[in-house]
Amino acid sequence: MNASDLLQPTEHGLYCEEGDFHVDPWRPVPRAVVTHAHADHACWGCGRYLTSAEGERVLRVRMGREAVIDAVAYGEAVDVGGVRVSLHPAGHILGSSQVRLEHRGRVWVVSGDYKVEPDATCSPFEPVRCHAFVTESTFGLPIYRWPSQQAVFDEINAWWRSNREAGKASLLLAYALGKSQRLLSGLDPSIGPIYTHGAVEKLNRAYRETGIDLPPTSYAGAAEKGKSWAGSMIVAPPSAQGTPWARKFGPVSYALASGWMTIRGTRRRKAVDRGFVLSDHVDWPGLLGAIEATGAERVLVTHGYSAVVVKWLREKGLDADVILTRYEGERDDKGAEEGEADEETPPAEGEELS
Amino acid sequence: MKAFAELYTALDETTKTGEKVEALTRYFAQARPADAAWAVYFLIGRKPKQVVPSKKLRAWAAEAAGVPDWLFDESYDAVGDVAETVALLLPTPDRSSDLPLSHWVEDRLLPLRDADEAAQHAAMIDAWRSMDRTQRFVWNKLISGGFRVGVSQQLVTRALARVSGVEAAIVAHRLMGDWEPTPAFYDRLRMTDARDADHSRPYPFCLAHALEGPPESLGAIEDWQAEWKWDGIRAQLIRRRGDTFLWTRGEELVTDRYPELATLGAFLPEGTVLDGEILPWLDGSPLPFAQLQRRIGRKTLGKTILAEVPVVLIAYDLIESGGKDIRAEPFESRRSGLARLVESVNLPDRLILSPTVEATSWEGLTEAREGSRDRQAEGLMLKRRGSPYHVGRKRGDWWKWKVNPFTVDAVLTAAQRGSGKRASLYTDYTFSVWDDAGKLVPIAKAYSGLTDKEIARVDAFVRRHMVEKFGPVRTVKPELVFELAFEGIQRSTRHKSGIAVRFPRILRWRDDKKPEEADTLEGIRAMLPGE
Numbered sequence: 001m002n003a004s005d006l007l008q009p010t011e012h013g014l015y016c017e018e019g020d021f022h023v024d025p026w027r028p029v030p031r032a033v034v035t036h037a038h039a040d041h042a043c044w045g046c047g048r049y050l051t052s053a054e055g056e057r058v059l060r061v062r063m064g065r066e067a068v069i070d071a072v073a074y075g076e077a078v079d080v081g082g083v084r085v086s087l088h089p090a091g092h093i094l095g096s097s098q099v100r101l102e103h104r105g106r107v108w109v110v111s112g113d114y115k116v117e118p119d120a121t122c123s124p125f126e127p128v129r130c131h132a133f134v135t136e137s138t139f140g141l142p143i144y145r146w147p148s149q150q151a152v153f154d155e156i157n158a159w160w161r162s163n164r165e166a167g168k169a170s171l172l173l174a175y176a177l178g179k180s181q182r183l184l185s186g187l188d189p190s191i192g193p194i195y196t197h198g199a200v201e202k203l204n205r206a207y208r209e210t211g212i213d214l215p216p217t218s219y220a221g222a223a224e225k226g227k228s229w230a231g232s233m234i235v236a237p238p239s240a241q242g243t244p245w246a247r248k249f250g251p252v253s254y255a256l257a258s259g260w261m262t263i264r265g266t267r268r269r270k271a272v273d274r275g276f277v278l279s280d281h282v283d284w285p286g287l288l289g290a291i292e293a294t295g296a297e298r299v300l301v302t303h304g305y306s307a308v309v310v311k312w313l314r315e316k317g318l319d320a321d322v323i324l325t326r327y328e329g330e331r332d333d334k335g336a337e338e339g340e341a342d343e344e345t346p347p348a349e350g351e352e353l354s
Numbered sequence: 355m356k357a358f359a360e361l362y363t364a365l366d367e368t369t370k371t372g373e374k375v376e377a378l379t380r381y382f383a384q385a386r387p388a389d390a391a392w393a394v395y396f397l398i399g400r401k402p403k404q405v406v407p408s409k410k411l412r413a414w415a416a417e418a419a420g421v422p423d424w425l426f427d428e429s430y431d432a433v434g435d436v437a438e439t440v441a442l443l444l445p446t447p448d449r450s451s452d453l454p455l456s457h458w459v460e461d462r463l464l465p466l467r468d469a470d471e472a473a474q475h476a477a478m479i480d481a482w483r484s485m486d487r488t489q490r491f492v493w494n495k496l497i498s499g500g501f502r503v504g505v506s507q508q509l510v511t512r513a514l515a516r517v518s519g520v521e522a523a524i525v526a527h528r529l530m531g532d533w534e535p536t537p538a539f540y541d542r543l544r545m546t547d548a549r550d551a552d553h554s555r556p557y558p559f560c561l562a563h564a565l566e567g568p569p570e571s572l573g574a575i576e577d578w579q580a581e582w583k584w585d586g587i588r589a590q591l592i593r594r595r596g597d598t599f600l601w602t603r604g605e606e607l608v609t610d611r612y613p614e615l616a617t618l619g620a621f622l623p624e625g626t627v628l629d630g631e632i633l634p635w636l637d638g639s640p641l642p643f644a645q646l647q648r649r650i651g652r653k654t655l656g657k658t659i660l661a662e663v664p665v666v667l668i669a670y671d672l673i674e675s676g677g678k679d680i681r682a683e684p685f686e687s688r689r690s691g692l693a694r695l696v697e698s699v700n701l702p703d704r705l706i707l708s709p710t711v712e713a714t715s716w717e718g719l720t721e722a723r724e725g726s727r728d729r730q731a732e733g734l735m736l737k738r739r740g741s742p743y744h745v746g747r748k749r750g751d752w753w754k755w756k757v758n759p760f761t762v763d764a765v766l767t768a769a770q771r772g773s774g775k776r777a778s779l780y781t782d783y784t785f786s787v788w789d790d791a792g793k794l795v796p797i798a799k800a801y802s803g804l805t806d807k808e809i810a811r812v813d814a815f816v817r818r819h820m821v822e823k824f825g826p827v828r829t830v831k832p833e834l835v836f837e838l839a840f841e842g843i844q845r846s847t848r849h850k851s852g853i854a855v856r857f858p859r860i861l862r863w864r865d866d867k868k869p870e871e872a873d874t875l876e877g878i879r880a881m882l883p884g885e
Contacts, residue, residue, distance in 0.1 A: 142421050143429045143442035262442065263433055264366070264491075265778075269806065274367060308428050315422070 019083030035112025036096035055095015090114035091125030093178030127293035137304035153186030197236035378513030387537035388456035404499030437494035518544035562752035582731035586633035625677025681743035759839035803860030
């Protein structure tokens, strides 16, 4: 990193000295610009948060009633300590943003997590021209190329239908914030009733309040005792697999929806009946396309296969570097295990409806 | 190919045998005989020899995908399988194909064997362009000779029986031996007329389950016969219409590999099938299995090896006599027929009646079993005197009652990533014990016996406690202790420790032990036979 860079990695997170604020800090700081509400990007206890208007409600669910949250519409610029800051849709989950920073003619964009295929539960990714682009690389290998989302939804609905025919419940495991709602939006409610785990239902409410259309869902915990779950769809975080909570559904077929399901070995290791390839992160072609669309001459690559992506970009003549996050150095390689934590680990707090 | 790839996916996605049989039945019910014949061939584990080595698949796919070598390697590291990496990396297909499996195999795959490299290259690129990811994966596996899927021959047999209405035992019988995957073969497989048995064919082997409880649970000892369980190659020796055939349990026809037994056939009466064990045997006692391994896999058998490692057939059972299938008769009466036969053949350096182990009580037999290792046996076989010769592994009548394995406590000193299902996890371990100088010396490599949870914990440990890298191997801080089991132990000049162990595996993680408490080489040497 150069001393003149608009952002510097510090022990608290990416710091903008000119404006005296952090982007997605991992420790509490006085002023945080937050790309989205996932736990590894939004940390508890900051003095003030700046986020998109679209993401305000979900961030509130995660950061608590006391948090001071400033919301700004996509594309609308605000001045933070002399730096012009605006947020632009990242297409990852509801309210997810890329952060655009402008100071004395230099433009930096931090993408946070993003994906380029549009879906019904958030504003679609929008390329932003910049000098320096900070990108994720969770799926930064050419083996990761997503099938179209509609094809995956069709597979999921077909799986649900065949479970219903076999008298089984369908238990679909997905991250509670974002992935779950995206899946819900693709389910065909004519097949059967849809239930959710408390962690999912709480966020469904925030999604609906923000104006996102989801099919009717019921909180599974509120169902009467002795109910038959055959033919139902239940959406729950992956931690629910094999728990006493999941056992009450009787005969059940498990499925997991994740980008990691691309690889046969990972599918088999997860011990689910079906693995659907669906990710809220950008795939390899999407990543390269997004980088190109920014027109950036400098690319800083973070969490995921950052070394691979940097090497590839350098071979293409770009000025690319790995930008250190707190995850770096803990492991000699960055692989499925790390991204899994990001995509698949359920939220630590608020498992049940309060 | 599409239907076969779908079948592959269905079989791969479930671990439940019921669902597997269901998927197989669905496939066979709709498949044309030409395709079904090949499907049977592949599913039961017969495969065409490698047509194109995976090294070439790799190079051609990387080129077609526009991916440099280093990036292919990175991708391979994440996937752990060349055929799959290739399938994932290639560009999206620009067309789809409904060509059947038999076409792909007969008109595309087999001709490639004699094609030059340029033609192979062009054919592969063309094939890939019309296949989705699963089809490519299956195709790549077939091409590189590595096709495997998680079904047993028994499940395939069950599905075929269900589809054809033919008894499973008859289907199993027809699947044995030498056959070509043709439509005519598939039709024969499903024939309800069962008088077809080709005279070369062995019977499905009757297999035993491991006895887990105490032998008393089997009831009165008088109902049982005990024999030594030998460590050789299970085989059937067939004499029909003046021909001799020797089949191993792996369904390999090995008549030519054991000339001693091939010539033995001429001494057997017409219409005889013996079940027994091929054992290396010299001067009246068995040689270690390692000696037999010197013969396995050799293309030509010279005079020296035949003199150094001669084999005998230890006869266990008589299942066809006078051209009649007598598998349904009680074991006792088959055994007396066998005894008379062995006696009349009278070639004690070729054919030996499996000796029985006599005892009047289970305690007595338990004691006798302790002598297994001194005879190079793995334990005892218990057979119910009234039992038929079953098809496959049926519970209840035949039990293998092995002596307890050797066990040692050893320290994890190095680890390597696994492949396939375990790619990206450190799952292949090297274990060491303390030598006379107080240093850790490797004693065994093992990669099974831990739960997925334990594997994840060991994996995390390896990542945090790496010491050095040697290629794919990472040495780790000696801290974790595991109890290992193994079946046999021998001196070895090829191993640094001076000993070689057979079938090592992890029994359990000894959380309670410190590395200092692991076993010593001296202690292990004491287990060597004759010490």
